Amino acid sequence: MEFLERFAVPHPSIAIYASMVAIGLTMIAIVAGLTYFKKWGYLWREWLTTVDHKRIGIMYLISALLMLFRGGVDAIMMRAQLSAPENTLLDAQHYNEIFTTHGVVMIIFMAMPFIFALMNFVVPLQIGARDVAFPRLNALSFWLFFMGAMLFNISFVIGGSPDAGWTSYFPLAGNEFSTSVGTNYYMLAIQISGIGSLMTGINMITTILKMRAPGMTLMKMPMFTWSSFIANVIIVFAFPVLTVALAMGTMDRLFGTQFFTMENGGMDMLWANLFWVWGHPEVYILILPAFGIYSEVISTFSRKNLYGYKSMVASMVVISLMSFLVWAHHFFTMGQGALTNSIFSITTMAIAVPTGVKIFNWLLTMWKGKIEITTPMLYSLLFIPLFTLGGVTGVMLAMSAADYQYHNTMFLVAHFHNVIIPGVVFAMLAGLTYYWPKMFGFMLNERIGKWTAWLLSIGFLLAFMPMYITGLDGQARRMYTYSEATGFGPLNMISFVGAIIMAVGFALIVYNVYYSTRYASRDIGEDPWDARTLEWATHNPVPEYNFAVVPEVRSSEALWDAKKHGHVLFKDRNYKKIHMPNNSGVPFIMSLIFFVWGFSFIFSLWIPAILATIGILVCMAHRSFEQDHGHYISVEEIEETETKMRGAK
Amino acid sequence: MKIDHSLPLEYSTDQNQYNILGFWIFLGAEIMLFATLFATYFTLANRTGSGPSGAEIFEITPVLIETLLLLTSSFTIGLGIHAMRLGNKKAMLSFFSITLLLGLAFLGVEIYEFIHYVHVGAGIQTSAFTSILLTTLGTHGAHVTLGLFWGLFIILQVKKRGLTPQTANKSFIFSLYWHFLDVVWIFIFSFIYLKGMM
Numbered sequence: 001m002e003f004l005e006r007f008a009v010p011h012p013s014i015a016i017y018a019s020m021v022a023i024g025l026t027m028i029a030i031v032a033g034l035t036y037f038k039k040w041g042y043l044w045r046e047w048l049t050t051v052d053h054k055r056i057g058i059m060y061l062i063s064a065l066l067m068l069f070r071g072g073v074d075a076i077m078m079r080a081q082l083s084a085p086e087n088t089l090l091d092a093q094h095y096n097e098i099f100t101t102h103g104v105v106m107i108i109f110m111a112m113p114f115i116f117a118l119m120n121f122v123v124p125l126q127i128g129a130r131d132v133a134f135p136r137l138n139a140l141s142f143w144l145f146f147m148g149a150m151l152f153n154i155s156f157v158i159g160g161s162p163d164a165g166w167t168s169y170f171p172l173a174g175n176e177f178s179t180s181v182g183t184n185y186y187m188l189a190i191q192i193s194g195i196g197s198l199m200t201g202i203n204m205i206t207t208i209l210k211m212r213a214p215g216m217t218l219m220k221m222p223m224f225t226w227s228s229f230i231a232n233v234i235i236v237f238a239f240p241v242l243t244v245a246l247a248m249g250t251m252d253r254l255f256g257t258q259f260f261t262m263e264n265g266g267m268d269m270l271w272a273n274l275f276w277v278w279g280h281p282e283v284y285i286l287i288l289p290a291f292g293i294y295s296e297v298i299s300t301f302s303r304k305n306l307y308g309y310k311s312m313v314a315s316m317v318v319i320s321l322m323s324f325l326v327w328a329h330h331f332f333t334m335g336q337g338a339l340t341n342s343i344f345s346i347t348t349m350a351i352a353v354p355t356g357v358k359i360f361n362w363l364l365t366m367w368k369g370k371i372e373i374t375t376p377m378l379y380s381l382l383f384i385p386l387f388t389l390g391g392v393t394g395v396m397l398a399m400s401a402a403d404y405q406y407h408n409t410m411f412l413v414a415h416f417h418n419v420i421i422p423g424v425v426f427a428m429l430a431g432l433t434y435y436w437p438k439m440f441g442f443m444l445n446e447r448i449g450k451w452t453a454w455l456l457s458i459g460f461l462l463a464f465m466p467m468y469i470t471g472l473d474g475q476a477r478r479m480y481t482y483s484e485a486t487g488f489g490p491l492n493m494i495s496f497v498g499a500i501i502m503a504v505g506f507a508l509i510v511y512n513v514y515y516s517t518r519y520a521s522r523d524i525g526e527d528p529w530d531a532r533t534l535e536w537a538t539h540n541p542v543p544e545y546n547f548a549v550v551p552e553v554r555s556s557e558a559l560w561d562a563k564k565h566g567h568v569l570f571k572d573r574n575y576k577k578i579h580m581p582n583n584s585g586v587p588f589i590m591s592l593i594f595f596v597w598g599f600s601f602i603f604s605l606w607i608p609a610i611l612a613t614i615g616i617l618v619c620m621a622h623r624s625f626e627q628d629h630g631h632y633i634s635v636e637e638i639e640e641t642e643t644k645m646r647g648a649k
Numbered sequence: 650m651k652i653d654h655s656l657p658l659e660y661s662t663d664q665n666q667y668n669i670l671g672f673w674i675f676l677g678a679e680i681m682l683f684a685t686l687f688a689t690y691f692t693l694a695n696r697t698g699s700g701p702s703g704a705e706i707f708e709i710t711p712v713l714i715e716t717l718l719l720l721t722s723s724f725t726i727g728l729g730i731h732a733m734r735l736g737n738k739k740a741m742l743s744f745f746s747i748t749l750l751l752g753l754a755f756l757g758v759e760i761y762e763f764i765h766y767v768h769v770g771a772g773i774q775t776s777a778f779t780s781i782l783l784t785t786l787g788t789h790g791a792h793v794t795l796g797l798f799w800g801l802f803i804i805l806q807v808k809k810r811g812l813t814p815q816t817a818n819k820s821f822i823f824s825l826y827w828h829f830l831d832v833v834w835i836f837i838f839s840f841i842y843l844k845g846m847m
Contacts (some may be wrong), residue, residue, distance in 0.1 A: 206670050236681075266777045
């Protein structure tokens with residue numbers, strides 16, 4: 001009994017018990033459904049063991065959407081609690097847990113997999129490759145992310161959620177002030193999915209450097225590939241810092257080390273520094289691929305080539321370097337002195353310059369273009385003014401002297417949502433709509449899509465503009481309530497209404513998927529958007545081998561060249577057998593062991609922890625000895641597939 | 650699998666080239682990992698709390714032995730790769746085995762060193778300084794331990810399967826890893842031990 005007590009939730013409520021029941025029922029339903037429809041074999045063969053970058057991309061996408069709703073429910077609960085003064089919907093402890101999980105889920109388990117979904121799916125197609133450089137590693141990356149996300153999500157029904165904020169500052173996150181296992185979940189779940197992210201970084205860089213189609217020099221890569229390349233370089237150099245910080249945090253909590261403690265020489269500010277040395281580049285890891293999506297979409301629907309290709313690339317390179325030089329702006333008020341603050345103020349303001357260059361490039365791409373307002377284009381058009389607003393308040397926050405007024409207020413919360421929602425989320429939704437036909441062979445409904453875009457924008461403005469005002473008036477972030485005398489009530493009510501409108505917008509996405517799956521035409525050809533880049537030169541949906549014949553390229557807009565300037569993409573029309581990697585169950589099994597490993601550490605169960613560690617090492621040894629040379633797709637099979645998909649080009 | 654015979658065996662297929670580039674990028678990430686540990690070490694080196702300082706616990710003899718063992722092992726694995734390029738499987742396996750034995754000896758001395766630290770009251774919980782000292786050394790030591798198993802697996806594979814594009818590729822990548830651990834040790838030797846004893 002004493003053994004089991006540790007798994008109990010320290011602050012139970014009806015909502016948590018209801019979730020336990022809901023999780024239990026859902027799992028039973030999934031297992032029963034799979035058994036009843038005899039889909040276990042299908043699930044294992046086609047999805048759990050797949051190494052196909054397209055399927056892995058789709059699995060990332062589904063996970064990201066699920067996590068979007070998990071994080072969204074957290075957000076609605078927070079806005080509901082704050083909608084009226086001295087509200088008692090949530091108590092302080094629950095509020096702490098919810099803002100913590102909201103932040104972690106949205107950044108690590110929603111935004112990251114969303115960009116990985118698009119990168120995985122699009123980048124190999126855009127460069128004319130047949131898969132990524134390390135398909136097996138790619139599957140391992142996904143499953144590590146997935147298990148990390150699952151581990152994090154079970155925290156609120158087993159042992160208690162983390163409650164020290166998504167930044168998890170010490171000493172608050174230390175054992176003394178965070179007594180539940182919640183912060184252990186934070187440390188280990190993020191660690192596991194972070195290892196996956198690092199592997200994706202290595203994989204994508206190698207893919208982009210080594211596997212481009214003939215003729216595609218670096219400066220002829222489509223912009224989304226460029227942005228993914230830069231984002232992955234940042235991943236490789238930023239994530240190890242997080243790995244070390246999380247490992248030290250874990251050791252402080254589990255093994256009594258003195259890294260971030262308040263005695264024996266420990267230094268709590270060290271955590272803040274290490275966290276943000278990763279954390280600030282992390283926001284550029286998210287925003288750069290988003291910029292890449294906007295570049296593709298705006299150029300396609302303006303029917304013009306991207307204005308200022310070279311300056312786009314240069315600005316991203318500058319952003320990637322500078323992203324490592326601004327981290328201290330997250331804690332101007334924590335006493336590092338005037339000189340340090342001034343330096344970080346200047347670097348932070350300077351990083352707005354390359355970002356501004358990109359805004360002007362998009363505007364000039366549209367200049368005199370034949371603009372067609374499709375759903376992805378609508379998101380891009382809404383993005384430019386809304387994101388610029390967020391950028392301007394960012395420059396306000398960058399002024400360290402003024403920051404003493406804004407710090408830790410709702411003003412900051414409004415700012416970063418103002419850049420992340422129109423910047424990253426709109427881009428992901430634009431990318432989702434744009435690449436949906438590529439993934440599934442039919443288009444999402446335009447009418448519902450545009451309604452979604454407008455609802456999200458209006459909801460966004462209603463939800464976050466009032467926070468700028470209450471923030472300047474002194475409403476602190478992360479406070480679970482406020483008194484009526486502050487006068488924050490009406491503005492917070494408006495925020496709540498905005499949050500509800502956004503929730504309706506997100507629900508419409510689900511409805512759109514359902515509606516389009518049922519009613520949309522499957523006869524959309526290869527190029528439904530009249531696009532410009534290589535990924536639209538193959539069939540929809542894409543065959544396993546991507547391109548029957550390797551395309552040849554002479555500019556960053558290979559398909560446009562082929563359509564308008566008589567460029568021949570596929571010179572050699574004779575098929576040759578294609579080498580493809582084999583499926584493998586090891587990444588899934590290894591990640592499952594990682595789940596057990598993380599869980600054992602969280603609850604200090606040392607024997608399972610040792611066994612799981614051995615299990616992980618055995619999987620690695622197995623990989624070392626394994627001889628896997630992949631398989632070939634024969635010419636007959638290619639011919640058959642190509643004929644079925646209305647003939648090769 | 651297309652094999653290009655104009656290139657050394659470890660570079661001879663496309664996948665081999667991807668593997669080597671990918672591993673270099675991984676080493677870039679490893680550099681960041683150790684850089685973070687070093688940065689933390691420099692931050693916490695003088696924050697000894699009630700525990701001992703570096704000058705009080707460092708002993709030059711085991712450190713010199715460790716350095717000598719590891720530097721020699723880096724040289725012998727270089728000879729091993731040279732033998733591999735010449736196609737001399739027997740010499741290659743001998744040099745790889747010597748490398749691993751030197752690595753094992755290094756690990757033995759490091760374990761002795763750790764026991765010594767705990768013995769003189771510098772455990773991982775003692776102070777911020779001892780925490781980061783033992784974590785940095787431990788991370789390097791864990792890399793060496795992993796490398797011993799990995800190297801052993803590669804020796805067994807070369808023995809069984811001969812020098813193929815795959816086994817040559819693995820051996821070459823392992824040599825990169827081993828050299829990297831040596832480089833990290835040079836930094837540990839210079840900036841932790843020598844600086845700490847001055």
